[in-house]
Amino acid sequence: MSQGVCILGSTGSIGCNTLDVISRNLDQYSVRVLTAHSNWQKLLEQCKNYQPEKVIIADQQSAELLTAELRKLNLSIQVESGRDAIINAARTPGVEIVVAAIVGAAGLLPTLTAVECGLKVLLANKEALVMSGELFMNAVKAHRAILLPVDSEHNAIFQSLPGADDNGLASLEGVHKILLTGSGGPFRQLPLNELSQVTPDQACAHPNWDMGRKISVDSATMMNKGLELIEACFLFGVPLEQIEIVVHPQSIVHSMVSYADGSVIAQMGNPDMRTPIAHTLAWPSRIEAGVEPLNFFEMSNLTFESPDFERFPGLKLAAQAMQVGGTAPCTLNAANEVAVEAFLAGKIRFTDIAPVIRKTMEHVEVREAQNLQTIIEVDQLSREFALSVVEQRGQ
Numbered sequence: 001m002s003q004g005v006c007i008l009g010s011t012g013s014i015g016c017n018t019l020d021v022i023s024r025n026l027d028q029y030s031v032r033v034l035t036a037h038s039n040w041q042k043l044l045e046q047c048k049n050y051q052p053e054k055v056i057i058a059d060q061q062s063a064e065l066l067t068a069e070l071r072k073l074n075l076s077i078q079v080e081s082g083r084d085a086i087i088n089a090a091r092t093p094g095v096e097i098v099v100a101a102i103v104g105a106a107g108l109l110p111t112l113t114a115v116e117c118g119l120k121v122l123l124a125n126k127e128a129l130v131m132s133g134e135l136f137m138n139a140v141k142a143h144r145a146i147l148l149p150v151d152s153e154h155n156a157i158f159q160s161l162p163g164a165d166d167n168g169l170a171s172l173e174g175v176h177k178i179l180l181t182g183s184g185g186p187f188r189q190l191p192l193n194e195l196s197q198v199t200p201d202q203a204c205a206h207p208n209w210d211m212g213r214k215i216s217v218d219s220a221t222m223m224n225k226g227l228e229l230i231e232a233c234f235l236f237g238v239p240l241e242q243i244e245i246v247v248h249p250q251s252i253v254h255s256m257v258s259y260a261d262g263s264v265i266a267q268m269g270n271p272d273m274r275t276p277i278a279h280t281l282a283w284p285s286r287i288e289a290g291v292e293p294l295n296f297f298e299m300s301n302l303t304f305e306s307p308d309f310e311r312f313p314g315l316k317l318a319a320q321a322m323q324v325g326g327t328a329p330c331t332l333n334a335a336n337e338v339a340v341e342a343f344l345a346g347k348i349r350f351t352d353i354a355p356v357i358r359k360t361m362e363h364v365e366v367r368e369a370q371n372l373q374t375i376i377e378v379d380q381l382s383r384e385f386a387l388s389v390v391e392q393r394g395q
């Protein structure tokens with residue numbers, strides 16, 4: 001029987017890849033709800049192709065334009081708008097699977113709603129987990145939601161761990177270490193003195209993955225790996241010391257797990273997000289994803305190296321935030337979002353991103369991450385302070 005899917009952030013890179021996988025498996029999945037921020041043109045195209053029951057777009061004016069176009073096409077699709085409608089998207093009757101693919105902190109509340117409804121949640125939105133780690137995982141357990149990682153490395157780790165219970169909570173039996181791979185991004189080998197001059201377009205030109213602009217900049221600073229370090233600690237319940245970052249520029253090995261007996265199990269594949277999306281949609285089964293299998297005879301050398309902490313100061317900041325605990329990861333994430341947005345808008349240089357985060361972490365008081373209210377407050381305070389640092393640096 002067909003399962004009802006809600007995609008939070010359907011117009012983005014993960015959202016579009018999810019729809020591509022669904023289009024190959026229409027006997028098993030039906031699109032119920034799609035959400036976007038303001039890209040009503042892309043949402044209209046998705047309405048024509050997938051005929052969801054409901055679409056939700058945060059921006060009111062975009063919702064009006066979309067409604068008018070749907071009327072002209074005689075498509076009877078319900079249109080809602082506003083932040084609250086997105087937060088409640090997962091409550092739509094018939095939704096069984098929620099793909100959390102909104103970028104950044106805006107994804108936290110809509111994803112938590114899906115968790116609170118006890119649904120199958122496919123998590124791409126790593127920022128939500130970084131912000132609210134323990135609280136998020138406690139909600140998963142309390143509501144018996146099924147949480148499956150879409151982020152390619154965490155999906156690889158999940159596939160390489162010994163097994164998981166029915167809710168996707170993985171076993172760590174015999175696990176020695178988790179080896180979290182990262183490409184090093186587009187500036188891995190750029191002379192250090194040229195880093196301050198790189199442009200947003202250069203930062204977004206990832207060597208292996210085609211992704212949204214925010215995560216692309218995160219890959220270029222390697223803050224993506226820092227966020228992923230924290231994501232892995234919470235998802236798999238492992239301490240920081242049990243995770244090692246391994247730079248692997250080709251992005252063919254998507255991460256590995258090393259075991260007490262010396263075995264190392266890796267998940268490999270061409271760098272295409274349709275693989276982890278298909279894996280999580282069908283778990284524990286397998287479905288067609290449209291991804292070419294690896295051709296080992298045509299593959300170039302696979303190489304591995306240690307991360308360069310001088311070039312990528314964000315890595316240390318992320319590890320430090322995890323070590324400090326409480327709301328420190330929430331502050332790290334908020335400051336990073338503000339700094340990346342400022343860099344993309346041409347307000348600060350690439351090399352200003354880490355100092356903005358460091359200064360914010362030094363300034364904002366760390367609290368216990370007890371409840372959602374605290375997390376939302378700390379997120380807001382951290383953004384305000386990071387913005388003031390951006391303004392100083394931009395002068």
Ligand SMILES: NC(=O)C1=CN([C@@H]2O[C@H](COP(=O)(O)OP(=O)(O)OC[C@H]3O[C@@H](n4cnc5c(N)ncnc54)[C@H](OP(=O)(O)O)[C@@H]3O)[C@@H](O)[C@H]2O)C=CC1
Nearest residue numbers: 009011012013014036037038039102103106124125211212
């Ligand atoms: N892209 C990838 O390959 C990977 C992404 N991820 C993670 O997945 C998430 C999505 O990434 P990606 O698809 O690249 O991002 P994109 O920027 O491509 O897409 C973001 C989506 O979120 C929507 N959105 C943005 N802001 C808001 C808001 N304030 N309220 C509601 N919706 C909003 C956008 O709508 P609109 O189009 O209207 O602006 C769009 O649908 C991120 O957390 C990222 O870290 C993880 C691994 C790989």
Ligand SMILES: CC(=O)[C@@H](O)[C@H](O)COP(=O)(O)O
Nearest residue numbers: 151152182183184185219224
């Ligand atoms: C595809 C994916 O999961 C991204 O998070 C990816 O990891 C980005 O590449 P980096 O390894 O360069 O951060």
Ligand SMILES: [Mn+2]
Nearest residue numbers: 151152153228
């Ligand atoms: Mn990743």
